[in-house]
Amino acid sequence: MRLYENEAKRLFEKEGIRVPKAFGLAGRAEDIPRMVGLRFPAMIKALVLVGGRGKAGGIKKVAGAAEAAVEARRILGARVGGYAVDKVLLEEAVESSGACYVGVTMNPADFNVAVIVSPAGGVDIEQVARESPQKIMTVELPANDANLPAATSARLASFLAGSLGLSEKPRGELESTISRLYALFQKYDCKTAEINPLLISPAGPVAADAKVVLDDNGLFRQSGLLHFLELEEVRHDVSEPTRNEIRARQAGFRYVDLLPEGSRKDPNKLYVGLVPGGAGYGIFSIDEVANVGDQYFGGRVVPINFMDSGGGPTVAMVSEMFNLLMDNETVDLVITSRFGGISSCDVFIRGLVGCLRERRTSGSRVVPVVGRMVGTDLPSARDFLERAERETPAELEDMRITVGNQKIMAEVIREGIRYAFDRKGWT
Numbered sequence: 544m545r546l547y548e549n550e551a552k553r554l555f556e557k558e559g560i561r562v563p564k565a566f567g568l569a570g571r572a573e574d575i576p577r578m579v580g581l582r583f584p585a586m587i588k589a590l591v592l593v594g595g596r597g598k599a600g601g602i603k604k605v606a607g608a609a610e611a612a613v614e615a616r617r618i619l620g621a622r623v624g625g626y627a628v629d630k631v632l633l634e635e636a637v638e639s640s641g642a643c644y645v646g647v648t649m650n651p652a653d654f655n656v657a658v659i660v661s662p663a664g665g666v667d668i669e670q671v672a673r674e675s676p677q678k679i680m681t682v683e684l685p686a687n688d689a690n691l692p693a694a695t696s697a698r699l700a701s702f703l704a705g706s707l708g709l710s711e712k713p714r715g716e717l718e719s720t721i722s723r724l725y726a727l728f729q730k731y732d733c734k735t736a737e738i739n740p741l742l743i744s745p746a747g748p749v750a751a752d753a754k755v756v757l758d759d760n761g762l763f764r765q766s767g768l769l770h771f772l773e774l775e776e777v778r779h780d781v782s783e784p785t786r787n788e789i790r791a792r793q794a795g796f797r798y799v800d801l802l803p804e805g806s807r808k809d810p811n812k813l814y815v816g817l818v819p820g821g822a823g824y825g826i827f828s829i830d831e832v833a834n835v836g837d838q839y840f841g842g843r844v845v846p847i848n849f850m851d852s853g854g855g856p857t858v859a860m861v862s863e864m865f866n867l868l869m870d871n872e873t874v875d876l877v878i879t880s881r882f883g884g885i886s887s888c889d890v891f892i893r894g895l896v897g898c899l900r901e902r903r904t905s906g907s908r909v910v911p912v913v914g915r916m917v918g919t920d921l922p923s924a925r926d927f928l929e930r931a932e933r934e935t936p937a938e939l940e941d942m943r944i945t946v947g948n949q950k951i952m953a954e955v956i957r958e959g960i961r962y963a964f965d966r967k968g969w970t
Contacts, residue, residue, distance in 0.1 A: 544757045551753035566633040572615040584636040593624035642740035647728040655683040662706035664740030691725040732761025799849040816868035818879040822851040854885040861894025876963040879914035888916045888924035903938040913959030915945040
C-alpha cells in the first residue's frame with residue numbers, strides 16, 4: 544500500500560524528519576488563494592501514486608498566485624503514469640545547497656534490510672546505478688535490527704558528506720535523518736521508505752519528496768497509523784503500474800506485465816500472451832511456455848504476462864482479458880487454459896468467442912488463440928463451441944481449443960507455438 548506524498552510527509556514529520564511546510568491540497572485552481580499561510584515561491588505537485596511526476600511535468604516551482612493558478616489548471620487536467628490528476632499539493636520551495644538520496648528497502652533475494660544512499664539526489668536511483676554506480680553506497684543488515692547501528696549511520700552519512708563537500712554539522716544531521724528513516728521503515732512495516740531528493744538547506748536536511756510503501760501483510764498491526772493518516776480503508780498498492788495493469792485493474796482482474804513497458808520487440812522471437820485458469824496455473828503457464836520454448840524452439844519464445852481472472856469471472860471479463868492481449872502489438876500468440884473449478888468453462892468459451900467475433904467484425908487486430916478447457920460446465924461449453932464454429936467459421940479460424948484432458952498442457956503449448964512458427968514461416 545503506497546502513501547500519497549502528503550501522507551508520507553506527515554509520517555516523516557511525526558518521526559522527526561524535516562519536511563517542507565505544506566500549504567494544502569487543491570482540487571481546483573480557485574482553491575489556492577484561500578490556503579492559509581500561502582507564500583511564494585512555492586512548489587505545486589501532482590498528487591498521484593506513481594513516480595515520474597517531474598518528467599511528466601507534474602511538479603513545478605511557481606513565483607506567484609497567477610502562475611500557480613495557470614500551473615494548477617494545467618496539472619489538474621493532465622495524466623501522470625496513466626492516472627488523471629485530481630489534486631495538487633502546494634508547499635514551500637526550499638532553498639538548498641545540495642541534494643542527495645536516502646532509501647531503505649528489503650532485498651528480495653535474501654530478505655536483508657538494505658539502506659541505500661547516493662549524493663545524486665533528484666535522479667532515479669536505477670539510473671544512477673546504471674550510469675554512476677560509484678555514487679551509491681548500500682549497506683545490508685541481515686539481523687533485521689530495529690534501529691540502525693550508530694557506526695552504520697555514521698559511515699553512510701560520511702559517504703554523503705564527503706561527496707557533497709559538507710562540514711561536520713550537516714554530516715551529523717544527515718546521520719540523524721538516515722537513522723530516523725530506518726527506524727520509520729521498521730516501525731511501520733514498510734516495503735520501501737525513500738527520500739529523493741533530500742535537500743541540504745540552511746535549516747538542515749529537508750525531505751523534498753517522500754515515498755512510503757507499506758507491506759500489506761503487516762497492515763493488521765498498523766491500525767494506529769491508518770487512524771493517524773485518517774484512512775478509513777486499505778488502499779491497493781498501485782506503485783508504478785503499466786497501462787495494461789491499470790486497464791486490467793479497472794476491469795476487475797489481476798494482470799502483471801513481465802516485460803518493461805516500451806520494450807523493443809526482437810523480430811526473431813515469438814511473444815506469447817497468457818490467459819490461464821487461476822493464479823497458480825498462471826505461474827505454471829509462464830514457466831511451461833518458457834521451458835517448451837527453450838527445449839523445442841531454440842529459446843525463441845517469450846511469455847509476456849501473468850493473468851488471473853479470480854473465481855467466477857463474467858463473460859464480459861473473460862472477453863476483456865483476451866482483448867487486452869490482442870490490443871498489445873507485441874503479442875504474436877495467445878495460449879489459454881481453462882481448468883474449470885470455481886470458474887465455468889461455458890462462461891470462458893462464450894467470452895473468448897465473443898471477443899473474436901467482435902474483433903473480426905470491427906476489423907480489430909486478431910492473433911491466434913490456442914488452448915484447452917476442462918472441468919466445470921464442460922458439456923455446455925463443448926456444445927456452444929461446436930455451434931459457434933459452424934455458425935461463424937471465418938471469425939474463429941485462428942482459434943484452436945482442445946476440449947477435455949486427452950492432451951497434457953505442455954503438448955497443447957508445443958502445438959500452439961509450432962502453429963505460430965509455421966504461420967510466420969519459421970523453422
